[in-house]
Amino acid sequence: MEWFEKVKTTVSKTAKLTKEKSGELYEITRLSFAINDLETKIDKLFKNIGMLAYRDFENGGEFSEDIDMLLRDIDAKYEEISGIKEQINQIKNVSLCPECGKTNPNDANFCLSCGKKLK
Numbered sequence: 001m002e003w004f005e006k007v008k009t010t011v012s013k014t015a016k017l018t019k020e021k022s023g024e025l026y027e028i029t030r031l032s033f034a035i036n037d038l039e040t041k042i043d044k045l046f047k048n049i050g051m052l053a054y055r056d057f058e059n060g061g062e063f064s065e066d067i068d069m070l071l072r073d074i075d076a077k078y079e080e081i082s083g084i085k086e087q088i089n090q091i092k093n094v095s096l097c098p099e100c101g102k103t104n105p106n107d108a109n110f111c112l113s114c115g116k117k118l119k
């Protein structure tokens with residue numbers, strides 16, 4: 001019954017792999033939602049900056065510190081997004097080419113897009 005043991009091992013290996021894959025997929029989906037959420041917040045911040053800038057313009061004065069604060073907030077959120085994208089790339093086992101920014105498998109020696117040496 002050796003063949004049966006082999007089948008059993010293969011089946012359980014496949015099941016484990018599928019489980020890992022669906023876990024990864026769930027994590028990637030969760031992270032993508034977090035990015036969407038941040039992008040929505042950034043859009044709102046841009047809108048608020050526009051309104052504040054108009055208010056300041058109407059008052060004939062210089063741009064207030066409120067605007068500066070919102071700009072910093074946007075900057076922080078962009079940072080957060082790039083951190084999350086980095087996490088997604090780690091899960092997908094890919095990395096970004098420093099030259100062209102395209103994703104490549106982690107074991108690639110050269111960029112699949114521009115041909116730059118990666119290691």
Ligand SMILES: [Zn+2]
Binds near residue numbers: 097099111114116
């Ligand atoms: Zn490249």
